[in-house]
Amino acid sequence: xxxxxxxxxxxxxxxxxxxxxxxxxxxxxxxxxxxxxxxxxxxxxxxxxxxxxxxxxxxxxxxxxxxxxxxxxxxxxxxx
Amino acid sequence: xxxxxxxxxxxxxxxxxxxxxxxxxxxxxxxxxxxxxxxxxxxxxxxxxxxxxxxxxxxxxxxxxxxxxxxxxxxxxxxxxxxxxxxxxxxxxxxxxxxxxxxxxxxxxxxxxxxxxxxxxxxxxxxxxxxxxxxxxxxxxxxxxxxxxxxxxxxxxxxxxxxxxxxxxxxxxxxxxxxxxxxxxxxxxxxxxxxxxxxxxxxxxxxxxxxxxxxxxxxxxxxxxxxxxxxxxxxxxxxxxxxxxxxxxxxxxxxxxxxxxxxxxxxxxxxxxxx
Numbered sequence: 001x002x003x004x005x006x007x008x009x010x011x012x013x014x015x016x017x018x019x020x021x022x023x024x025x026x027x028x029x030x031x032x033x034x035x036x037x038x039x040x041x042x043x044x045x046x047x048x049x050x051x052x053x054x055x056x057x058x059x060x061x062x063x064x065x066x067x068x069x070x071x072x073x074x075x076x077x078x079x080x
Numbered sequence: 081x082x083x084x085x086x087x088x089x090x091x092x093x094x095x096x097x098x099x100x101x102x103x104x105x106x107x108x109x110x111x112x113x114x115x116x117x118x119x120x121x122x123x124x125x126x127x128x129x130x131x132x133x134x135x136x137x138x139x140x141x142x143x144x145x146x147x148x149x150x151x152x153x154x155x156x157x158x159x160x161x162x163x164x165x166x167x168x169x170x171x172x173x174x175x176x177x178x179x180x181x182x183x184x185x186x187x188x189x190x191x192x193x194x195x196x197x198x199x200x201x202x203x204x205x206x207x208x209x210x211x212x213x214x215x216x217x218x219x220x221x222x223x224x225x226x227x228x229x230x231x232x233x234x235x236x237x238x239x240x241x242x243x244x245x246x247x248x249x250x251x252x253x254x255x256x257x258x259x260x261x262x263x264x265x266x267x268x269x270x271x272x273x274x275x276x277x278x279x280x281x282x283x284x285x286x287x288x289x290x291x292x293x294x295x296x297x298x299x300x301x302x303x304x305x306x307x308x309x310x311x312x313x314x315x316x317x318x319x320x321x322x323x324x325x326x327x328x329x330x331x332x333x334x335x336x337x338x339x340x341x342x343x344x345x346x347x348x349x350x351x352x353x354x355x
Binding site (some may be wrong): 021 | 090093094097100101103107108180213215218243251252255256257260262266305340341344347348
């Protein structure tokens with residue numbers, strides 16, 4: 001059971017990483033990066049590392065996404 | 081930039097991702113017994129980490145230095161062994177119940193200080209790049225955003241206070257609590273129209289950072305080692321137990337929260353639109 005959960009999380013994280021570097025719209029790439037760090041925090045929680053999971057969820061999923069979104073709002077959205 | 085069909089950077093990015101993917105999948109299909117650990121090492125008592133978990137590092141290093149025979153360290157461990165009971169044993173060399181915190185902030189405290197400096201330098205770079213810019217203010221938040229923020233803010237405040245004060249008891253600590261405080265300040269800016277001045281945030285950040293360095297240097301004068309524990313460590317597992325770690329972690333959370341809210345505030349309003 002835990003094997004399949006790990007496999008699903010691995011495949012989803014790889015997919016979101018590929019999406020974040022290929023998509024032309026930077027907004028979607030930032031959102032997929034946030035999703036990637038959320039999946040990473042779930043992985044850390046499954047591997048019995050709640051310290052790292054809390055930090056990853058607070059910094060990776062929330063703060064860096066917000067800062068990137070502000071940066072996109074202040075600059076241009078489309079990649080050229 | 082010239083557009084080409086074959087993008088070299090993208091190709092190497094895909095190659096790198098593919099290698100990481102194979103590396104991640106590799107241990108899942110491994111058939112075998114795994115790493116074989118000797119029976120002696122399997123017992124926690126025979127490992128180096130035993131000294132850290134029983135909080136008797138200075139005693140063991142002192143006895144090892146006096147005897148001068150490092151080959152017999154396992155026997156010395158067994159001699160020095162004394163059980164640590166939750167909410168019973170008192171006046172240990174390190175009072176935090178969470179072993180990770182006791183290593184991060186006491187035994188390897190110098191590393192945490194380096195992390196603080198790295199974060200400080202990154203925020204300096206961001207504020208230098210964003211200095212003297214007049215940003216167009218954002219649109220006022222819609223009804224849905226406002227009510228969601230109003231509903232979520234008290235819970236986020238509670239979790240940030242809990243994580244920062246219970247750093248020595250439960251997982252968490254200064255850095256995640258600081259980033260949650262920064263998210264809280266963003267929510268206060270959106271929902272409650274609560275506006276801080278940048279001068280105020282800078283004052284909080286500088287005073288807490290100065291206090292962290294001052295308390296760390298006091299350990300050098302009193303105990304002879306940087307970040308040494310010189311305040312009394314009460315009973316293990318109580319809220320007011322290891323006073324130095326409690327004070328240092330709450331100061332670190334305030335410092336990190338103020339720094340990250342400076343970054344969010346400069347991106348939200350702009351430095352010149354400081355209300």
